[in-house]
Amino acid sequence: MAQSNFTLPDVGEGLTEAEIVSWRVAPGDTVAINQVLVEIETAKSLVELPSPFEGVVGEILVEEGITVDVGTPIITVLSSADAGTPGSSADTGSPASAASPAVPEAQVVAADTADSVSAESERAVSARAAASGAAGDDGEKPGAVLVGHGSSAATGSRRRRAHLAPSAHEAFVPQAPVASPSTSAPAGVAKPAPARPAPALSAGPVLAKPPIRKLAKDLGVDLAEVTPTGPIGDVTRDDVIRQASQVSVFRNIETPAWPADREERIPVKGMRKAIAQAMTSSAFTAPHVSVFVDVDATRTMEFVKRLKSSTDFAGVKVSPLLIMAKAMIWAVRRNPIVNSTWTDEEIIVRHYVNLGVAAATPRGLIVPNVKDAQAMSLLELAQALEKLTITARDGKTQPAEMANGTITITNIGVFGMDTGTPILNPGEVGIVALGTIKQKPWVVDGEVRARYVTTIGGSFDHRVVDGDVVSRFVADIASIIEEPALLLE
Template sequence: MSDMTFPLPDVGEGLTEAEIVTWMVAPGDTVSLNQVICEIETAKSLVELPSPFTGVVTELLAEIGDTVPVGEPILRVRTEDATQDAGTGGDAGTTTGDSEETRDAVADAAASVEHEDSDEGGAVLVGYGTAGAVRSRRRRGGEPLLAGSPIHRAPIPVAEASPIIAKPPIRKLAKDLGVDLAQMAGSGIAGEILRDDVVRQASQASLFRNIATPEPSEAREERIPLKGVRKMTAQAMVASSNDAPHVSVFTEVDATRTMEFVKRLKSSTDFAGVKVSPLLIFAKAMLWAIRRNPEINSTFTETEIIRHNFVNLGIAAATPRGLIVPNVKEAQDLSLLELAKAIERLTITARDGRTPPADMQNGTITITNIGVFGMDFGTPILNPGECAIMAMGTIREKPWVVDGEVRPRMVTTVGGSFDHRIVDGDVISRFVADVASVLEEPALLLD
């Protein structure tokens, strides 16, 4: 028998640390190869870590809420029939002490994930012993699925306890609000706990506390640790604001025909079951305008300007964990239907906290829809490494002059921020005008 430690792996390029969100095992539990042992929150997504060992958990080396550097041990497991490295002493510290059978099993698991469709959210662990794999959370009937292995779940310590069916962001929200998921029933399919369930439970608990104990006053301030998505966003926005000279341009647009077009697409059998919104037409208008103004799709470096002949279109998404910007790869090659499906996939994945690191990398230009929050317009900050970020405000009925007469029209404001090191006002203005032209007349997309 031998004690093995499991160091926190790099689940995405450049990861330096992650927060322990949930332990799914406890000391004394027996774990098998690829069984999910914990859930971590990185700066980009929530990720489940599978065990690289088969054995008995002897110690958890990090507590829930701890932020752990990559490479620091988080779990100790006592394994059977492990061959110790003579130079390691009693604690192997890595998976190098595993039997050949175990190493082969881990490698097979990694290979099975590497060959999975990337749309399923798989990601290969870097530095996971000899090999390894990690899957973002995907549930069927409330249980996590791992490629190449049966479903495993650590023993529930309370006898006859019902499984808690809740997605990672919902678990995180419950933790933040102090809601015990084990004490509530979900209103979703198969008893899944939804966001509204957690918020309602937290509101009721708060009301009860106010009624039962009216004397204590609320704290005058709260201190919220800077970590995860908020930490990454803060660093990126400061760097972008300091490095790139921003210039913003915007214009009002008669989007009546866009709204009519969206209505027709929603009734089309080709788009049945696919989410269609003005954001889709806005995204397609961006791609059309980039073809006419390729300078916009560029990156500035200290020695050169890199003009991209492909478009990885970033979609700013507000999630329970904060703002993230996954991107649609090679968006310039997608049809309107394919683009709609790609945006829907990114949105659902981001909302569920399952955005893989690959979806967050190598974006070339970004769009943000602040209209969903009822805002007319704003001046967004560039995503680092990009030349432009376009925003669309809310679409509302306003008086508009058409052929010399004032008529009610559906009007919005579009525009954005641009890196003035790469493009000047004439290019910026033409680009924004081209986007506006498509929103005014979507038939231009047929050109």
């Protein structure tokens, strides 16, 4: 009987091990070439591995939750002919007729599959965004714009980890049902969920377009709990995304009882291990220096509002993070040394910007980056950031999307934080933090007025950049946030 062993491939990352997350097949199942066999987790990403063979699954050699080295056999596949499965090439009787070339081709197939999944996710989100039309009122706080931060309920349902008990923050994610629109109701009107009393801020039915309801369902958001900001009191796309971010950030809003176990032990592996190693290396290798400045962001908020109402940006996520990203690129051009890397022998200054965006995902902190962001228009940058957001939230960010970053932005304002001292992404010499944007008293022309104010902070590698450069760079970013019209120069 011809039997083929499928070994754990490298998947092109140069990594040495991976964890078996979820098997998609069982012994006795018939599989075809390119059919997904298993989902694995490396230190960088989740990857679906397709079969390089056709036949019948013989034995699963590694259980879910186990970490194994690259090259370890993880599953056996019997040839279709020997298993008695119709459609096999029984005339040759050769094992090679049932098995295509081994690991190298499997690596290529795995990469192609991952790319196609990300593309399909992007197209689906773009279609939903286009259907929902332009975003609503701009009275929102910037807490809705954390890149990569989505409902953990949506991503958690894809993954199964029987070997670990759910953590506290996973166990208490609100799982409220979302009311489906009735076919007999007027367009854009849905019946309130009967199982929940109407919130104090909403005494009648929830107004929302069908695409908005679909988005809410996908993100696990109960529309009855969303504060609408639309022109007719309807729930907008931004309202739903903001609510999803708040639910995810404040998922421990309910105080659970103390667990029966006095201790919980979480294995340090996969992405958490990689994060720990990277942050430790960065913190104890690069001497960090940090600076902060408060900025009147009122004109940025007004600019974001105008962009949202523009037909050119219809269906595209627009937020203060977009203006911050553009400001970063502009400031890098004026202070190129902050866009460098240190090698002990030399400082390499990059005259391009692969803009990293720190993304808090259910799997942990990742930093995907927008390649050649300096060559993008404002619209192209907005589209690239939205793609980055959706891909990270879906857990489909690939290693290539996190490689070769040159400078990073982190949006801590989504957590309601004014500022912080971020740690440098390894290999970079600058990271800038955008704090929450909220109304505060601010002196304008000798009078105290209510203005939208934020704090911009950053950390830098003092081996490469001196205090005067750091100060000029952050001041340049602040000048754009204060007056976005400077980008027109």
